[in-house]
Amino acid sequence: MPSTTVQSLSRATTATFEELALLFPEHELSPEQAAAPLDVAVSVEFRGPLRGRLVLRASSVILPSIAANMLGEGASREPPLQRDALGEIANVICGNVLPAIAGVEAVFHLSAPYLHDGIDVVSRDADEPMARVTFGVEDGRAETVLYLFSDVESVAPASQGAVSAA
Amino acid sequence: MAFNVLVVDDSAVMRQMVVRTLRMSGLPLGTVHEAGNGEEGLFVLQDQWVDLLLLDINMPVMNGEEMLRRLRAAPETASLPVIVVSTEGSETRLAALHALGAAVVRKPFAPETLRDTILRITGVTDAEYYGPVTVTSDDSDF
Numbered sequence: 001m002p003s004t005t006v007q008s009l010s011r012a013t014t015a016t017f018e019e020l021a022l023l024f025p026e027h028e029l030s031p032e033q034a035a036a037p038l039d040v041a042v043s044v045e046f047r048g049p050l051r052g053r054l055v056l057r058a059s060s061v062i063l064p065s066i067a068a069n070m071l072g073e074g075a076s077r078e079p080p081l082q083r084d085a086l087g088e089i090a091n092v093i094c095g096n097v098l099p100a101i102a103g104v105e106a107v108f109h110l111s112a113p114y115l116h117d118g119i120d121v122v123s124r125d126a127d128e129p130m131a132r133v134t135f136g137v138e139d140g141r142a143e144t145v146l147y148l149f150s151d152v153e154s155v156a157p158a159s160q161g162a163v164s165a166a
Numbered sequence: 167m168a169f170n171v172l173v174v175d176d177s178a179v180m181r182q183m184v185v186r187t188l189r190m191s192g193l194p195l196g197t198v199h200e201a202g203n204g205e206e207g208l209f210v211l212q213d214q215w216v217d218l219l220l221l222d223i224n225m226p227v228m229n230g231e232e233m234l235r236r237l238r239a240a241p242e243t244a245s246l247p248v249i250v251v252s253t254e255g256s257e258t259r260l261a262a263l264h265a266l267g268a269a270v271v272r273k274p275f276a277p278e279t280l281r282d283t284i285l286r287i288t289g290v291t292d293a294e295y296y297g298p299v300t301v302t303s304d305d306s307d308f
Contacts, residue, residue, distance in 0.1 A: 019274035020183075070183050084179040091177075092273045095253020104257045110224050112176065 005131040005146065008100035009093075013133050013144045016092045021085075022069040023062075025135035025142070033136035036061060038143055041116040042087045044094040048108035052130070052148040054097070056090040059140025087113030093144060167290060168196035170215060174207040174230065175200075175222035175251070180273075184220055184251060184280075191281035204233030211243060218288060221268070223252040223259070231259070234266050247287045251275070 010027075017023050026033070036059040043055045067085045068076035075081040091113050098108050131146040171188065175181045181200050188195060199214055201207040205228040207221070219237075223230040230250060237243040248268040254260060260270055269287045271280055284290075 016274050019276060070186075071179065072186060075182075081179065084177070088177055088179050088183070092253050095255060095273065099255030104255060107256045107259055110253070112226075 002131070005101055006133065009097050009131040009144055009146050010133045012093045012096040012100065013135070016089055016096065017137065017142075020070060020089055020092055021066045023065060023137050025137055027135050029134070029136040029141055032139060033141045036140040038141065040083065040086065042083070042090045042113045043116065044087075044090050044113050045111040046094060046098060046108045048098070049102050049106045050098070050108075050148055052146065054090060054094040055145045055147070056086065056093065056142065057145070058086060058137075058142040062137045062140040062142065065138055083115050084113075087115060090144075097146065167217075168194040169217045169284070169288070170196040170199075171218045171220060172199045172201065172207060172210055172214070172216045173220045174202075174204065174225070174233065175220075176202050176225040177222075178202075180222070187275075187277045187280055191277045191284075193281055193284060204228030204230060204236075207233055208236060211237075217247070218284060219246055219248045221248055221250050221252075223250060223254050223263075231262065231266075234263065234268055238266055247284075249280070249283055249287060251280070 014025050017025050038057040038059060040060050040063065041055060041057045043053050045053045063079075063082035063086060064076040066089065067078070067082040070085045070088070071081060075085070091110065094110055099106065102108070127147045127149070129145045130148045132143065133145075134141060134143045173181050173184050175184065185198055185200075188198070196217075197214070199210050199216065201210050203225040204221075207219070208228075210216075221230045221233065230252070234248060234250075237246060237248070245267075248266075250263050250268045250270045251273065252270070253273045254263075254270070255272070263270055269283050271283050
């Protein structure tokens with residue numbers, strides 16, 4: 001995995017969790033956080049100069065806090081809203097990481113967030129993640145994974161934390 | 167002055183969050199209308215007067231850029247203050263939105279960022295927003 005892409009994904013993930021969900025990702029997980037299952041997942045597909053998918057997996061125990069901070073206390077008890085809130089986080093992370101890896105001139109089209117039940121397969125078997133970031137959040141953890149599909153070969157690390165795309 | 171606002175976003179969660187952020191920002195809000203895409207937004211504007219439009223870009227049916235172009239082409243909405251609230255990071259696209267007279271607030275955003283942008287593009291001054299400030303002082307030393 002190119003370290004610059006990992007850094008870009010990490011920055012986008014951290015900023016989004018902090019500003020949108022008012023939660024602070026911890027990059028050194030406690031034993032409890034590390035043991036928490038990643039039992040919910042959302043994904044956002046994108047196409048443009050690069051084509052791929054961003055997947056956000058999370059422990060369901062952190063969803064009430066995300067929903068409460070984004071939408072208010074009432075939302076924290078409604079599972080559909082909890083998952084929709086997680087989907088919006090994935091959408092914002094994706095929208096922020098793409099200019100960092102493909103350049104600020106690139107125009108992308110993002111799909112609506114897709115909610116996955118349980119831990120079903122959200123990537124094709126042959127896909128290798130371009131970048132993966134795991135972090136602790138409250139009593140659980142989350143993981144952001146970036147997949148690039150057909151354009152992986154054309155992506156190479158570039159200076160100043162960016163990755164250029166052909 | 168109370169702002170009548172239209173929030174156009176295909177995500178109900180994001181609309182709810184934007185409205186919540188507006189309320190947290192302390193801005194005096196009038197009626198808040200919502201629409202799920204640009205076409206629905208144009209329908210709302212046929213019947214409702216709004217002072218401000220908060221607009222997403224990536225939406226089905228009619229995206230935000232197309233809605234904005236149609237608004238600017240109509241005399242009654244040509245000068246409506248518009249803030250694009252989006253994850254959009256392409257400078258190509260952002261330049262097109264600026265050229266259409268829209269301000270841009272990128273997600274994620276802090277409530278004060280949205281408030282300050284609203285004050286800037288609506289032309290409401292701090293004095294109008296916060297009300298007159300009375301300063302009492304003992305000027306006996308002067």
